[in-house]
Amino acid sequence: MEVNKCLLLVLALFLLLGTHGGEAQPLVPAVLTFGDSSVDVGNNDYLYTIIKANYPPYGRDFKNQVATGRFCNGKLATDITAETLGFESYAPAYLSPAASGNNLLIGANFASAGSGYYDHTALLYHAIPLSQQLEYFKEYQSKLAAVAGSSQAQSIINGSLYIISAGASDFVQNYYINPFLFKTQTADQFSDRLISIFSDTVTQLYGMGARRIGVTSLPPLGCLPAAITLFGHGSSGCVSRLNSDSENFNGKMNATVDSLSSQFPDLKIAVFDIYTPLLSLVTSPESQGFTEARRGCCGTGTVETTVLLCNPKSIGTCxxxxxxxxxxxxxxxxxxxxxxxDSLLAEGINLVT
Structure with a gap:
């Protein structure tokens, strides 16, 4: 049943893409991304920060085996989404010296590893705060108008897909390890704070012309190998308290998205649920062709991340x-x-058509 559903969605996507001169045309004119390390394609390469992934073994499974700054062995979920939408390659890091000219016509990536909804999270790691990412988007609009002309630029801005992926860093790299936050606010109160920033961010993007916005949910934070190591108290299973925080946040996110949809009738906005598919992978990996879900491939897989811990000298990398x-x-x-x-395909088609 699920296989047939997926095939139908792929067929529908193929028909929607259409062709022009024998070449498939993208469903949207550009993809613009904001957020943290889950979607950063290399912006942090140009920052004075320890939160980097431009060093092997990151990127080792790309065709050219180059560490681009993505926190992965290869493609991010947003890379795959952009390809599905008809783009041959995902937009380069916006801060890169090469990110100019015609690259503006396929979008830009403003994300920064270590960032989040809460600006203080980014400041801790010398990353780009979400508020600053919005400022870079304003600069992008001006540059786009210079390249494409005001009319076409406005059409691109209105028709593009905007992806926001944040929140995980706020909890894992700030709230859970920050005594001031942890002792003065409950996780529920901290969630309210982040949701308020999210709502304001969408409102600002809408005011700047965005009309198609996809926002990712929080993943099951308690199932991240680092979270199990740091907060699992010796257990090899997911940390239920952290997963409950994710579920609570995601519930607030869904309610806020519904409210924003009512506030802005011409806004298409959807929550991309990554909690459910990732939890499924962690709890039943064998059913989907995986063998290891409790630790990462790099090093011991228990705490390794960024070039300080995940690098060519990391012992035990699979x-x-x-x-x-x-x-x-x-x-x-x-x-x-x-x-x-793949799990987001149906929601993505609804958002861009």
Missing amino acids: PNATTYVFWDAVHPSEAANQVIA
Whole structure:
């Protein structure tokens, strides 16, 4: 049943893409991405920060085996989504010196590993706060108008797909390890704070012309290998308290998206649920062709992430990541990203058509 459903969706997508001169045309004029390490394609390469992934073994399963700055052995879920939408390659990092000219016509990536909804999270790691990412988007609009002309630029801005992926860093890299936050706010109160920032972010993007916005849910934070190591108290299973925090946040996110839809009738906005497919991979990996879901491929897979811990000298890195749910102790492998991206196909088609 699920296979047939997937095939029908792929066929529908093929028909929607259409052709022009024998070449498939993208469903949207551009993809623009904001958020954290789950969608950063290399912006942090140009920042003075320890949160980097431009070093082997990151990127080892790309065709050219180059570490681009993606926190993965290969493609991110957003890379796969962009390809599905008809783009041959995903937009380069916006801060890259090469990110200019015609690259503006396929979108830009403003994401920064270590960032989140809460600006203080990014400041802790010298990353790009979400508020600054919006400022870069304003600059992008001006550059786009210079390249494409005001009319076409406005059409691109209105028709593009906007992806927001944040929140996980706010919890894992800030709230859970920050005594000030943890002792002065409950996880529920912190969620309310983040949701308020999310709502304001969408409102600002809408005001700047965005009309198609996809926002990712939180993953099951308690199932990340690093979370199990740091907060599992010796257990090899997911940390239920952290998963409950994710579920609570996601419930608030869904309610806020419904409210924003009512507030802005011409806005198409949807929650991309990554919690469910990733939890399924972790709890029943064998049923989907995976063999390891409790630790990452890089090093011991228990705490390794960023070049400080995941690098060519990391002892124990697996030779083949295709059966690992996680690449490092925080981020999914390319194989898992493919499963996640496939699960979002139906919602994605609804958003861009």
